[in-house]
Amino acid sequence: MKTRDKSWVLITGASSGFGEEFARQYAGQGHSLVLVARRLDRLQALAEALRQQNRINVIVEQVDLSDIEAVTGLHQRLLEQGIAIDILINNAGHGLHGPFLDARLDTALAMVQLDIASLTAITHVFAQDMRKRGRGKILLVASLLAYLGVQNFAVYAAAKAYVLGLGDALHRELKPDGITVTTLCPGMSETGFATAAHQKLTPALQQLMMKPAPVVAAGIRALQAGRISIVPGWANKATTIFIWATPRWLHQAVISRIING
Numbered sequence: 041m042k043t044r045d046k047s048w049v050l051i052t053g054a055s056s057g058f059g060e061e062f063a064r065q066y067a068g069q070g071h072s073l074v075l076v077a078r079r080l081d082r083l084q085a086l087a088e089a090l091r092q093q094n095r096i097n098v099i100v101e102q103v104d105l106s107d108i109e110a111v112t113g114l115h116q117r118l119l120e121q122g123i124a125i126d127i128l129i130n131n132a133g134h135g136l137h138g139p140f141l142d143a144r145l146d147t148a149l150a151m152v153q154l155d156i157a158s159l160t161a162i163t164h165v166f167a168q169d170m171r172k173r174g175r176g177k178i179l180l181v182a183s184l185l186a187y188l189g190v191q192n193f194a195v196y197a198a199a200k201a202y203v204l205g206l207g208d209a210l211h212r213e214l215k216p217d218g219i220t221v222t223t224l225c226p227g228m229s230e231t232g233f234a235t236a237a238h239q240k241l242t243p244a245l246q247q248l249m250m251k252p253a254p255v256v257a258a259g260i261r262a263l264q265a266g267r268i269s270i271v272p273g274w275a276n277k278a279t280t281i282f283i284w285a286t287p288r289w290l291h292q293a294v295i296s297r298i299i300n301g
């Protein structure tokens with residue numbers, strides 16, 4: 041198959057939501073893609089559609105990223121195929137909504153494993169290769185909730201604060217190696233997130249929901265421009281200003297009400 045022969049983009053969590061949209065937008069730019077998630081049927085259907093529409097290379101990797109050995113296995117398989125990842129979209133993750141003490145401990149820790157440990161492992165493994173080549177781009181998907189602790193999203197919000205902190209630090213640290221690190225902090229968006237997190241959407245949140253396409257487009261633009269982080273959408277940007285400008289007790293109370301009703 042004749043392809044447009046552009047650089048490789050690896051997208052985690054490509055079977056739905058933002059990840060699927062990242063795949064569509066990078067495919068539209070002619071990049072070769074590695075799509076990673078657990079639901080193989082969805083990855084394969086997306087890969088076939090993108091190959092036909094865009095004449096690009098697409099590799100599908102069914103991986104449960106919560107297993108760190110599976111992360112290193114993925115890296116090894118790509119190396120053996122001579123595939124060097126130029127752009128890493130570290131997107132796979134899920135939320136957990138509800139009272140801290142009502143969730144099973146192993147459920148909360150499984151989320152920490154995926155949202156923190158696996159994201160760190162993938163970044164570490166692929167950034168090593170990028171450093172050797174002297175170039176690369178990494179996008180970390182955090183959340184607007186990274187900016188504050190949120191009642192009933194306690195562990196998830198704290199996990200995303202880690203992602204934002206990691207991104208801030210690596211943005212400076214990896215720059216001399218030619219690697220750009222950008223953190224994307226979306227607000228509530230129309231993906232599979234709410235279902236996976238067992239979150240019932242309040243009317244206020246439904247009003248604020250963004251579609252995945254503009255969120256992803258903002259992330260790609262920010263990564264391309266080498267920005268440290270990006271909050272997509274005016275309502276989400278206004279929320280970060282509100283958080284910055286008001287005392288902790290106030291913005292916590294208001295945002296908790298918007299999220300929990």
Ligand SMILES: NC(=O)c1ccc[n+]([C@@H]2O[C@H](COP(=O)([O-])OP(=O)(O)OC[C@H]3O[C@@H](n4cnc5c(N)ncnc54)[C@H](OP(=O)(O)O)[C@@H]3O)[C@@H](O)[C@H]2O)c1
Binds near residue numbers: 054
């Ligand atoms: N949508 C929002 O409102 C929102 C807001 C802020 C931040 N975010 C963040 O955006 C990112 C993407 O979520 P989304 O909103 O697009 O939700 P989504 O539609 O549920 O997508 C989540 C993706 O992660 C993958 N995934 C989950 N567990 C995995 C595992 N163990 N191994 C490999 N892949 C796994 C899922 O694929 P499989 O199930 O096929 O494995 C799916 O492709 C997450 O990091 C989320 O925290 C979302």
